[in-house]
Amino acid sequence: xxxxIKAGVLYKNESQLALVRIKSALLxxxxxxxxxxxxxxxxxxxxxxxxxxxxxxxxxxxxxxxTDNENQLVGSARPGYVDGDDPNVVGWPICRMPRVDHANIxxxxxxxxxxxxxxxxxxxxxxxxxxxxxxxHKGIAGGWAVEDICGFVPEIIxxxxxxxxxxxxxxxxxxx
Numbered sequence: 331x332x333x334x335i336k337a338g339v340l341y342k343n344e345s346q347l348a349l350v351r352i353k354s355a356l357l358x359x360x361x362x363x364x365x366x367x368x369x370x371x372x373x374x375x376x377x378x379x380x381x382x383x384x385x386x387x388x389x390x391x392x393x394x395x396x397t398d399n400e401n402q403l404v405g406s407a408r409p410g411y412v413d414g415d416d417p418n419v420v421g422w423p424i425c426r427m428p429r430v431d432h433a434n435i436x437x438x439x440x441x442x443x444x445x446x447x448x449x450x451x452x453x454x455x456x457x458x459x460x461x462x463x464x465x466x467h468k469g470i471a472g473g474w475a476v477e478d479i480c481g482f483v484p485e486i487i488x489x490x491x492x493x494x495x496x497x498x499x500x501x502x503x504x505x506x
Contacts, residue, residue: 331477331478331481332475332476332477332478333349333475333476333477333478333484333487334346334468334473334474334475334476335465335473335474335476335488335491336472336473336474337473338351338352338353338354339351339352340352340476340484340487340488340491348366349366349484350363350364350365350366350371350484350485350488351363351364351366351488352364352488352491352492358375359374359375359376359496359499360373360374360375361373361374361375361492362374363485363488363489363492370399371398371399371485372396372397372398372399372404372485372486372488372489373396373397373398373399374394374395374396374489374492374493374496375394375395375397376392376393376394376395376496377392377393377395378391378392378393379391379392379393389409389410389411389428389430389500390408390409390410390411392408392409392500393406393407393408394406394407394408394409394433394492394493394496396437396486396489396492396493404437404438404486404489405435405436405437405438405486405489405490406435406436407433407434407435407436407444407493407496408433408434409430409432409433409496409497409500410430410431410432410433410434411428411429411430411431412428412429412430412431429501430446430497430500430501431445431446431497432444432445432446432497433493433496433497435454435490435493437482437486437489437490438486440456440457441456441457442454442455442456442457442462443455444490444493444494444497446494446497446498449498449501450466450467450474450498451465451466451467452464452465452466452494452497453465454490456480460479461479462478462479462480462482463476463477463478463479463480463482463487463490464476464477464479465490465491465494474491476491
């Protein structure tokens, strides 16, 4: 199935029918995934596994969560560093943050690997090493082309898209 995400709305490609939308909080990482009628379907958020280590900057201390409207966990993701950029192995770089390029995801009990190919193109790989979802930026036209091979429901696709955006934010240089 092919979709387009533009301005936080997921459209079915063939009909340009709006399916669900993403609403950002004024502050913080929380995002709400709403039906077109405005009904809350899922909430995405990022949290620290250990608050005492929050200031360390280590992404392995973070977890991305996807919960339903009854606060039940639907999916989660744990970001990871690029091979050869792990601070435990090579030390912390002086002039930049270590790069993050993937997250291990669990959605509805199934395990996946979300891989960032560059800052705007992603693929989701299942446990059998098959690509089940592809998210590609449309360049100057704006928006994202989404190809769903395994049949995720639209709100889960938006949740995975939000996880992609969280990975991008992990690579942003913080200025204090």
